[in-house]
Amino acid sequence: MKRFFIILLILLLAGAWLGQLMVQDPGYVLMAYKETTVETSLWVLLLIAIVLFAVLHTVLNLITRAGVPAQRMRDWRGRRNHKIAQGKTLKGLMALSEGNWWKAQRYLTQAAERSEQPLINYLAAAKAAHEQGDASGADQLLQKAREATPKAEVAIGIVQAQIQLARGQNEPALATLLHLKRLAPKHSYVLKLLKETYVRLNDWSGLNKLMPDLKRHQVLPDEQVRRLETEAAHHLLDQSLAEQPAEADSKTRLQAVAHTWQSLPANCTHDNQLIEQYTQLMVDAGSADEAEKMLRDQLKKQWDESLVRLYGRIRSSNPHKQLETARGWAKKQDESAALELTLGRLAMQNEHWGNAISHFERSIELEPGAEACAELSRLLTHLGEGERASAVAARGFELMNGALPALPLPPAKQHAPDKD
The missing domain is CATH 1.25.40.10 (Tetratricopeptide repeat domain)
Known part of the structure; x- marks a missing residue:
């Protein structure tokens, strides 16, 4: 209360002082523009300037405040959509975990349409559509995921490859995974899926070329990698001779087997079972003398009973x-x-x-x-x-x-x- 009276007293004193100044000397202002002139006192000009400032300030405030309700409405709608999207996503994921594919697809798709980050919803909805056997619906949802989040090509491609493998579409899955490998050459799960696809396709040559990446990025346990290497080498050796035409001579057949042997990883060429297989294939190719020499050299390096038995079966010249x-x-x-x-x-x-x-x-x-x-x-x-x-x-x-x-x-x- 005291502060109010003090401020009022100050204003009265300031007004009295200004009034005295205006009476003593009103001042004179002349403004001219081309042929138009305006004459007034200094104090009137100051009063007009103050009034104009107040009017402009009031107008600007009114314009600013007029936009606030619209922004508030937009904020409210955004919060509402976010809350609805969260609720439908939760219901969709619960339905997905319960195996209720139709409900999961519906909730997750609806949530994606309201979500600012719809990628997860579209991917989960695509899996739900696949589980229902709706191949077209799954593909459409994956396409929507690409359109919504173009930078998530690896994540989308992995889901697509999983669906293709589950459908038995091994060749399309291989194309998808090779594309992903170019985009993310060190992605361990992409490499793992690629390994599985090569095995399904009996593409042992492709698997043999993939083995260095599986080792380098430690995609699989060492023991499993060794088994895969051995299995691939076994099939490649068999194919090297089986794929030769019947009219091929012994030299051509031997070159095919030898070329495959040289392409195998170094540790495979020290495996006694593979050595035994390679030796037998050389004999089958009509090159018993080369087989005898190779086996003799191997037994000098490392004694092995199974290779000794095989040596007695070779009929050299x-x-x-x-x-x-x-x-x-x-x-x-x-x-x-x-x-x-x-x-x-x-x-x-x-x-x-x-x-x-x-x-x-x-x-x-x-x-x-x-x-x-x-x-x-x-x-x-x-x-x-x-x-x-x-x-x-x-x-x-x-x-x-x-x-x-x-x-x-x-x-x-x-x-x-x-x-x-």
């Missing part, structure tokens, strides 16, 4: 040299049943029947096996030792299939002597 090579190994591997089996086979190739029998018997002694029994039985049969061959064959049968149970048998029939 110089079986005597093969036999001498195997005899050299026997000086260090004198307790190897596999090597004795191989020595027996190589002895047969050189027609050393007695030595072959000795090696087969030694192999059975070291490690009874059906394969050695079969070889020995066959050789004894051809040498006219039928009774001994039958005994060996019976033992081999037991090793392969297990001993027969003791069961009653009819008495052996006695053949009547021939009449003169």
Whole structure:
């Protein structure tokens, strides 16, 4: 209250002072523009300026305030749409998790139309449409997602590839994933889906080329990567010979197999099973001498029983040299049943029947096996030792299939002597 009276007193004093000034000297102002002149006192001019300022200020305030209700309305509508979109998104996601595909698609699509960021809604709605078997609806929703968020091509493409794989559209899925790989070459999930697609398509060449990326970005556990590498290499080797025309000569067939072998990852060329397969393919291609040399070199580096067995099956142009090579190994591997089996086979190739029998018997002694029994039985049969061959064959049968149970048998029939 005191402040009000103080301000009023100050205003009265200021007014009295101004009034005295106006009486003492009203001042004179002359304004001229071309042929028009305006004459007035200084105080009147100041009063007109104050009034004009007040009028302009009032008009501007009215214009500004007129736009506030419209902005408030827009803000209110935005908040309302956001709230509705949130509610429908929540209902849609709940329906999606419950497997209610139709309801999920409806709520999520409605929410997308009101949302400022509709990407998630469109992608989830596309999955719901796919689950209903609505391929056209799913594709349309994915297209809407692209139009709404063009920069989310990788996320949209992943959903599209997943839907294509689920439909069994492996070739379109491969095209989609290769496009995504160009956009995001380090994206681990894209690489994982691409691996799955190559396996589905039996595209072992494509998978073999993808393996470095799977390793570099650690997409899969190391053990799974090794299994995939081995599987791809196995199929590629088989295809290398199977895809050759029937009229291809042995040199062409060998080059095809060798080219595939050289394209494999380094660790595959040290895998004994793959080496065994490669050797057998070289033999099948009509290149037994090259197979023998490759296998001999490999056994010098690393001894392996399965490769030793395979060495005895190779029929090179110089079986005597093969036999001498195997005899050299026997000086260090004198307790190897596999090597004795191989020595027996190589002895047969050189027609050393007695030595072959000795090696087969030694192999059975070291490690009874059906394969050695079969070889020995066959050789004894051809040498006219039928009774001994039958005994060996019976033992081999037991090793392969297990001993027969003791069961009653009819008495052996006695053949009547021939009449003169």
